[in-house]
Amino acid sequence: MLVHFTAFYLIYLNIPSLSSTTPNDGLSFIGPNPYLALFCTVLLGVGDAIWTNQLMSYLGCAFPYDCVSAFAVYQFWTAITNSGSFGYSTRLELPYQLLILVITAVPAAAGFCLAEWGSSRNFQNF
Structure with missing residues (x-):
């Protein structure tokens, strides 16, 4: 979750807010940087790999x-x-899309942790 949040924050700073709805040359907070955008894609890929690996292992x-x-x-x-x-x-x-991702990531991570801790207690009782 922290890897994803870092990527979301960097995307928010790097990419103009209207870029998802219309083609534009708008400015972002720090100005568009292609290297930072590529780094964000790496962070999103690593975060997805970690999340998927944990979910598949749990299931x-x-x-x-x-x-x-x-x-x-x-x-x-x-x-x-x-x-x-x-x-x-x-x-x-884009900021609203990132907000939706952050809002849904918190309960998803909390639910995963509760399920994982609950099942590990059940496995220890056997």
Whole structure:
């Protein structure tokens, strides 16, 4: 989550806010820098790799006998949220899109931590 938040903050500083809705030459807070944009893509990729690795590991351990259904439900919700974000991506300015990502990342991380800690306590009782 911290890697993603760092990337979101750098994107907010580097890319103009209207760039997602209209082609423009607007200025951002620090001025567009292609090297910083590439670094943000690396941060987003690393954050996604970490997040996906943790989720897949949890699903495999929490549902060892029914992991196909667990992965199917995970892929379903991923597809639904991707479709929703695709729908608003050209209608909302970039700061609002980043705000949605931050607001949804906090409960997602909290829910993952609660589920992981709860299942690790259950595994220790066996």
